[in-house]
Amino acid sequence: MEESSNKVHSAQFLQHYLEEVITLLEKQQMEKSLVERSPTTNHELVETVLHNQQQTRLQEMFAPLHPADIAHILESLPLDQRKTVWNAIKTSHDGQILLEVSDAVRETLISGMEAEELATVAAQLDTDEIADLAPDIPKRAMLKILRLLNSKERKHLNDVLAYPEDQVGALMHFGMITIREDLNLKAVKAYIRKLKKLPSHTDKLFVVDQNDVVKGILPLQRLLTYSSIRQVAEVMVTDFIRFQVDQNTDEAARAFERYALISAPVVDNNGKLQGRLCIDSIMDFIREETDEDLLLQAGVSEEEDLFSSVWKSAKNRWGWLLINIATAFISTRIIGLFENVILQLVALASLMPIVAATGGNTGNQTSMLIIRSLALGQISPANVRRLIKKEVALAILNGILLGIVVGGAVMLLYQDEALAGVMAIAIFINLLVAVVVGLSIPLLRHKLGKDPAIGTSVMLTSITDAMGFFILLGLASLFLIHTL
Amino acid sequence: MEESSNKVHSAQFLQHYLEEVITLLEKQQMEKSLVERSPTTNHELVETVLHNQQQTRLQEMFAPLHPADIAHILESLPLDQRKTVWNAIKTSHDGQILLEVSDAVRETLISGMEAEELATVAAQLDTDEIADLAPDIPKRAMLKILRLLNSKERKHLNDVLAYPEDQVGALMHFGMITIREDLNLKAVKAYIRKLKKLPSHTDKLFVVDQNDVVKGILPLQRLLTYSSIRQVAEVMVTDFIRFQVDQNTDEAARAFERYALISAPVVDNNGKLQGRLCIDSIMDFIREETDEDLLLQAGVSEEEDLFSSVWKSAKNRWGWLLINIATAFISTRIIGLFENVILQLVALASLMPIVAATGGNTGNQTSMLIIRSLALGQISPANVRRLIKKEVALAILNGILLGIVVGGAVMLLYQDEALAGVMAIAIFINLLVAVVVGLSIPLLRHKLGKDPAIGTSVMLTSITDAMGFFILLGLASLFLIHTL
Numbered sequence: 014m015e016e017s018s019n020k021v022h023s024a025q026f027l028q029h030y031l032e033e034v035i036t037l038l039e040k041q042q043m044e045k046s047l048v049e050r051s052p053t054t055n056h057e058l059v060e061t062v063l064h065n066q067q068q069t070r071l072q073e074m075f076a077p078l079h080p081a082d083i084a085h086i087l088e089s090l091p092l093d094q095r096k097t098v099w100n101a102i103k104t105s106h107d108g109q110i111l112l113e114v115s116d117a118v119r120e121t122l123i124s125g126m127e128a129e130e131l132a133t134v135a136a137q138l139d140t141d142e143i144a145d146l147a148p149d150i151p152k153r154a155m156l157k158i159l160r161l162l163n164s165k166e167r168k169h170l171n172d173v174l175a176y177p178e179d180q181v182g183a184l185m186h187f188g189m190i191t192i193r194e195d196l197n198l199k200a201v202k203a204y205i206r207k208l209k210k211l212p213s214h215t216d217k218l219f220v221v222d223q224n225d226v227v228k229g230i231l232p233l234q235r236l237l238t239y240s241s242i243r244q245v246a247e248v249m250v251t252d253f254i255r256f257q258v259d260q261n262t263d264e265a266a267r268a269f270e271r272y273a274l275i276s277a278p279v280v281d282n283n284g285k286l287q288g289r290l291c292i293d294s295i296m297d298f299i300r301e302e303t304d305e306d307l308l309l310q311a312g313v314s315e316e317e318d319l320f321s322s323v324w325k326s327a328k329n330r331w332g333w334l335l336i337n338i339a340t341a342f343i344s345t346r347i348i349g350l351f352e353n354v355i356l357q358l359v360a361l362a363s364l365m366p367i368v369a370a371t372g373g374n375t376g377n378q379t380s381m382l383i384i385r386s387l388a389l390g391q392i393s394p395a396n397v398r399r400l401i402k403k404e405v406a407l408a409i410l411n412g413i414l415l416g417i418v419v420g421g422a423v424m425l426l427y428q429d430e431a432l433a434g435v436m437a438i439a440i441f442i443n444l445l446v447a448v449v450v451g452l453s454i455p456l457l458r459h460k461l462g463k464d465p466a467i468g469t470s471v472m473l474t475s476i477t478d479a480m481g482f483f484i485l486l487g488l489a490s491l492f493l494i495h496t497l
Numbered sequence: 498m499e500e501s502s503n504k505v506h507s508a509q510f511l512q513h514y515l516e517e518v519i520t521l522l523e524k525q526q527m528e529k530s531l532v533e534r535s536p537t538t539n540h541e542l543v544e545t546v547l548h549n550q551q552q553t554r555l556q557e558m559f560a561p562l563h564p565a566d567i568a569h570i571l572e573s574l575p576l577d578q579r580k581t582v583w584n585a586i587k588t589s590h591d592g593q594i595l596l597e598v599s600d601a602v603r604e605t606l607i608s609g610m611e612a613e614e615l616a617t618v619a620a621q622l623d624t625d626e627i628a629d630l631a632p633d634i635p636k637r638a639m640l641k642i643l644r645l646l647n648s649k650e651r652k653h654l655n656d657v658l659a660y661p662e663d664q665v666g667a668l669m670h671f672g673m674i675t676i677r678e679d680l681n682l683k684a685v686k687a688y689i690r691k692l693k694k695l696p697s698h699t700d701k702l703f704v705v706d707q708n709d710v711v712k713g714i715l716p717l718q719r720l721l722t723y724s725s726i727r728q729v730a731e732v733m734v735t736d737f738i739r740f741q742v743d744q745n746t747d748e749a750a751r752a753f754e755r756y757a758l759i760s761a762p763v764v765d766n767n768g769k770l771q772g773r774l775c776i777d778s779i780m781d782f783i784r785e786e787t788d789e790d791l792l793l794q795a796g797v798s799e800e801e802d803l804f805s806s807v808w809k810s811a812k813n814r815w816g817w818l819l820i821n822i823a824t825a826f827i828s829t830r831i832i833g834l835f836e837n838v839i840l841q842l843v844a845l846a847s848l849m850p851i852v853a854a855t856g857g858n859t860g861n862q863t864s865m866l867i868i869r870s871l872a873l874g875q876i877s878p879a880n881v882r883r884l885i886k887k888e889v890a891l892a893i894l895n896g897i898l899l900g901i902v903v904g905g906a907v908m909l910l911y912q913d914e915a916l917a918g919v920m921a922i923a924i925f926i927n928l929l930v931a932v933v934v935g936l937s938i939p940l941l942r943h944k945l946g947k948d949p950a951i952g953t954s955v956m957l958t959s960i961t962d963a964m965g966f967f968i969l970l971g972l973a974s975l976f977l978i979h980t981l
Binding site: 027028031032035036079081082085088089090091113202205206208209210211213214215216233234236237238269270271272273275292293296297299300303304306307308313317319320323324326327330331333334335337338341342344345346348349352355356359360362363364366367369370371374375378381382384385386389390391392393394395396399400403406407410411414415418419422426478482 | 511512515516519520563565566569572573574575597686689690692693694695697698699700717718720721722753754755756757759776777780781783784787788790791792797801803804807808810811814815817818819821822825826828829830832833836839840843844846847848849850851853854855858859862865866868869870873874875876877878879880883884887890891894895898899902903906910958962966
C-alpha cells in the first residue's frame with residue numbers, strides 16, 4: 014500500500030473532527046429521547062428512520078478518513094459512543110481499522126461483532142495482519158477464518174502464531190520480493206514491472222537459492238544505479254543484517270535504530286528465509302513497550318484504555334494498590350514498635366515522613382537510571398562495579414548536603430540541636446540505604462531474567478519508607494529519649 | 498549510505514566486546530603502574546612505547562566496528578576509560594561516532610578535543626549532521642568549521658540552527674532528489690543512474706516547479722513499475738503528506754507512525770521545498786522523548802549519562818530532591834497541628850502513612866493514564882467530561898473497597914471499631930481527593946501549554962500526603978478524641 018492519499022489529516026483537524034462526531038452523537042441521542050417521550054403512536058417507525066439517518070450521516074463523516082485516523086477517533090470516544098460509531102461504519106471499511114486501534118480498544122470493538130462479520134473482515138487482510146488480530150478473535154470466528162485461507166496461508170498463520178510476542182517471528186510479514194542470483198538487473202526490473210506493486214516498505218530485494226536460503230540482498234538503490242547488464246550475484250550485498258525467527262524483538266528494535274534499517278530478512282537456524290521485518294512494526298513495538306513501561310511504573314496495565322469500563326479499570330488497578338497497602342502496613346508495624354518514643358517526643362511523628370520521602374525519591378532516581386541503561390544494553394559485568402562506586406559516592410555527597418538542609422530546617426522549626434542532629438544522620442543513612450536498594454532491585458531482577466522496570470518502584474518505596482521510619486525512630490530512642 | 502556492511506553485530510557480541518575492551522584497558526593501566534614503580538632509569542621511553550602499543554591495539558579492536566556500535570561501547574565505558582579509547586581511535590574514524598552517541602556522552606568526548614580536530618571531523622560530515630553536533634561545539638571550533646563550508650552549506654546550517662528543537666525544521670536533512678514534472682520516467686531513471694548514489698531513506702522523489710514549490714511526489718515503486726515513456730506529471734502522487742518547517746515535531750512523529758512514512762518533504766508557508774524528514778530522525782526523536790519522560794518522572798534529567806561525574810549527577814538531581822523536601826515539610830507542619838491528637842491516640846502516628854500512600858498511588862494511576870492519553874492526542878474538550886465521570890466513579894468504587902480492606906486490617910490489629918471506621922472514611926475521602934488532583938494537574942498544565950508529565954508526580958504526591966494526614970488526623974480529632 015502506498016502511504017500517500019488524500020486521506021491524511023493533522024492532529025488539530027482530528028481534534029475538530031472528534032468534537033463534531035461527539036456533537037452529532039449527542040444530538041441524535043437527544044432526538045431519540047424526544048421521540049420516546051412524544052405522544053406519537055408509531056415510535057418504532059420513527060426510531061428506525063432516525064437510526065438509518067444516523068448510520069448514513071456517520072458513514073458520510075468517516076468515509077474520507079484514513080483507517081489510522083478513524084482508529085484514533087474510535088480510541089478517543091467513550092465506550093457507548095464508540096460502539097455506535099463502529100456499528101455504523103464497520104461494514105463500509107475493511108479490517109485496517111481493527112489493525113490500527115490499541116489492543117484494549119480492539120477488544121471492545123470485536124466483542125460486539127458476529128463470527129460471520131469477523132470472517133468477512135479478515136478475508137480482506139493479509140495473513141500477517143490476521144495474525145496481529147488473532148489473540149482478540151473468538152475461537153468460533155477463528156475457525157471460520159481458517160476455512161477461508163488456502164493451505165500456504167494457513168501455514169503462515171500458524172507459523173506466526175507459534176512465536177511468543179517478544180520474538181521476531183511474531184512480528185514478521187510475508188509480503189516480500191525474492192530473486193535468484195543468476196539473473197541480471199534487467200530481468201529483475203522486468204520481473205518487478207510485472208508484479209505491478211511492491212509490498213510496502215520495500216527498500217531491498219532478498220536474493221535466495223533454490224532452498225530459500227538467503228544469499229544476499231539487493232537494495233533498490235543498486236537496482237536503480239547499476240548497469241542493467243550486471244548480474245545480481247555481482248552487485249548484491251552479502252554482509253547484510255538478518256534476524257533469527259526466535260531472536261528477541263528488543264534486540265531487533267535496537268538494531269533497526271542503530272543501523273537505520275527499513276526492512277530486513279528473517280531466517281531460521283539454517284538461514285532459510287521465513288519472512289520480513291519492517292520499520293513500521295518495529296515502531297509500533299517500541300511505542301507499546303515504552304508506553305507500557307510508563308504506565309506500569311504507576312501500576313496501570315496497558316490493557317486499560319481511556320474509556321475502559323469502570324469495573325475493568327478497577328480490577329486492572331487493584332493489584333498494585335493492594336500490594337501498596339500491604340507494604341504500607343509493614344511501615345505501620347515498624348512505627349508501632351516505637352509508639353513509646355513518639356509519645357515522649359511527638360515531633361518525631363511530624364518529621365518521620367520527610368526521612369521516608371527523601372529516601373524514596375533518591376532511590377527512584379538511581380533505579381530509573383539503571384533501568385534505562387539496562388534497556389539500552391549499556392550495563393555489563395565489567396562496568397557494573399564502577400557504576401556502583403559512582404552511585405554510592407553520589408549518595409554520600411547528597412546525604413551530607415540534604416542532611417545539612419533538613420537538619421537546618423528542623424533546627425529553625427524546633428530549636429532543638431539534638432533533634433536536628435538525629436534528623437540529619439537519619440537522612441544520611443536512609444539515602445545510603447536507598448541507593449543500595451535502588452541499585453540492587455533492578456540489577457537483581459535483570460540477572461534473574463525478569464523485566465527490571467516492573468514493580469521496582471513499589472518495592473523500593475516500601476523499603477525506603479520502612480527503613481526511614483526505623484532509622485529515625487531507632488536513632489531517636491538511642492540518643493533523644495533518656496527515660497526509656 | 499547503505500546500511501548493509503560487514504560491521505554489524507548482535508547485542509551479545511557487543512557486551513562481549515565491551516568486556517574485552519575493559520580488560521585490555523585495565524591490563525594496560527596495571528602495566529603502566531608497574532613501569533612507574535620499577536627501577537628502570539628510562540621511564541619516559543618505556544611509557545611512550547606502552548602508550549603507542551595501547552593506541553595501536555585499541556585502533557585494531559575498533560576498526561571492524563560500525564560507528565553506531567563504537568558509540569554504544571563508548572557510552573558504556575566509565576569516564577576515564579571512555580576518554581582513553583576516544584583519544585586512541587578518534588583520528589581513524591569520522592564524525593559518525595559523535596553523531597551516534599547520546600548528548601551527554603558527546604559533551605564528554607568533545608570537551609577533550611582541539612578546535613582544529615573538531616573542524617577536521619566536521620569537514621567529513623553533511624551540513625545537517627554538523628547541525629546536529631552544533632549545540633555541543635565550542636564557538637572557536639564552530640568558526641573554523643564555518644570557514645570550511647561554501648555559501649550554500651553555510652545557509653543550510655544557519656537555517657537548521659534557527660529552528661527550535663521541537664520544530665520539524667530542526668530535524669530536516671538536505672540530501673534529497675528533486676525532479677521536474679515534464680520529464681518522462683526514462684529520463685528520471687537516467688538522472689538517478691548518473692547520480693550513482695541515492696540519499697539514505699530515499700523511497701520517493703520530490704517533484705518541484707521552477708520556484709522549488711513541491712507539486713507532487715514520485716514513489717520509487719512507481720518509477721520501477723510504470724512504463725518508462727510515461728511523464729512524471731501523469732504518475733506522480735499529488736495528495737501527499739508534507740510538513741511545515743515550523744510544525745511541531747510531536748505531530749510529525751505521530752504522522753510518521755500513523756501513516757507508516759519513510760520520508761516526507763518539508764516546506765515553508767509558500768509550499769517551497771526546504772528539506773526532507775526521514776524515519777530515522779523520527780525514531781531517534783521518539784526514543785529521546787520517551788526516555789526523557791521516564792527519567793523526568795523520577796527527577797533525573799536526560800543530560801545525565803550512566804557515567805556522568807558525581808558532581809554533575811548531583812547537581813542534576815538536587816532540584817527535584819529539594820522540591821520534595823520542601824513539600825514534605827508542608828506535611829510536617831500539618832501533622833504538627835495535630836500533635837495533641839497523636840499524643841492521645843498514638844496509633845494514629847502508625848496509621849497515617851497508609852492513608853497518604855494509598856492516595857498517592859491512586860492519584861498517580863489516574864494522572865499517568867491522562868498524561869499518556871494527552872500525549873497520544875486522545876483528549877478533547879468534548880470527551881473530557883465523560884472521562885472525569887469515569888475516573889470519579891472508579892475512585893468511589895476503589896474508595897469503598899480499599900476503605901473496607903484497610904478498615905478490616907485496622908480492626909484486626911487494634912480491635913478498635915471507631916478507629917477502623919475513621920481509617921476507612923479517611924481512605925475513601927483521600928482517594929476522591931487523589932483522583933481530582935490526578936485529573937486536574939495534567940489537564941491544567943496541558944491547557945496552559947506546559948508538558949503535563951513534568952512534576953505532576955511530585956505535586957500530586959505532596960498534595961495527597963498532606964491531605965491524607967489532614968483528613969485522618971482531622972477526623973480523629975472530631976470523632977475519636979473526646980477530651981479535647
